[in-house]
Amino acid sequence: MDKKKGLELIKLEVLGCLNEKDMESLKILKESNDDFPWKELADYQNLVALIPLALEMKYPASELKDKTAMKLYNIRDEIKAKIEAKKAQEISSKPVEEEPQLEELVEMEEIVEVEEKVFAEAEEGVNINADESFRLVSNFKEKNESKNLIKETHDSADVHVLKSAPEKDVIEKITRDYIKTHIEKEIDLLNQSVKKNKILSIILFLITLILIGALYFIK
């Protein structure tokens, strides 16, 4: 009897149209009945999820990926807290462990700095493509890989030096390098073409003078 009732309620639940009373009845059945038809619930959940297959496929705007990445970036603190809690749980569950790693904290701070820098660039209008923007969110796998790299190549003092380097200097240096490699070249090219044009104008002027002179003598 309970199973039959459960099955009837399941069919309505998977469609999302149970009223509160039936929802409560189904909850009680799930919790109290060993005979609850879980397999049938599973089958109907899968069946209903297949219904949208019959729809004609639509595609979201490509910019939506960037917007989503930004939303994800904005919840970075919450995710960081979750990861730290996870780490803390892992550490506390290990019987004998080395003391908490300073490098891990340093690494986390570095990640935040990099993220904030890129976010600031994004706000300033530096174009970030969708592929990059999703990675900004917080690629924790890469972070773990980079953590190992940091461990191998730097001692913690080096990391501190890197960390304390003012971002402004870095940005200025990048800007100077960019001007050197890109803009200076263009200015040189422009100057050269101006010189060429000047010489050409003088030559043309002289030719005109000669022609006028020649015409005068002919007359």
Place this chain on the structure above:
Amino acid sequence: MAESNSLTDAEIMLKIAGYDSKALEKLYDRYAPVLYTLIKKIVTDKETAEEILSDVFVIIWRQIDHFDFKTNNTYTWLITLAHNKAIDVLNRRGGKKLPEYTDEYEKEHIIPKLSPEVQALELEEVLKRKGKMEKALGSLTDAQKYVLELSYYGGMDQEEIANKLKIPTVTVKSKLQVAIGNLMQKLSEAN
């Protein structure tokens, strides 16, 4: 890139559980169209649909711990999540009295609670069943299709459908149960 393409949905979800944003991006690339199609059908407005789709991926990132890695049913979990979220927005915009949208509310009403016996489904294999599903849905009567649409895409409960169609709630219940039962039978036959 090739490695990333060859990952199963379940493998991608596992990487997301480790907060691998590349995996989330991969999931977005793979699932955005199918989720957007469903959301758009529910809310109809393009901008709202995009906003919801974006929110769905934020929920995935924040609530990945609630995904059941024993059953690994990525497809049904994501479709149900997107459906729940879109229906919630639709109901709120329609003026339905709902509790405040909090973290607790999200866990209780938006995050899917799939049966522990659910069989894993992945997008790639599901898409191959498109023709069969269309055929199965096509074999339902117009009345059955209509009540299914009102409940699944319209977010209406039994009473609301009864009011709309001006028929008793018991009749709506029975029509919905017959419709979904028939759909199950037709799809099983097609398979």
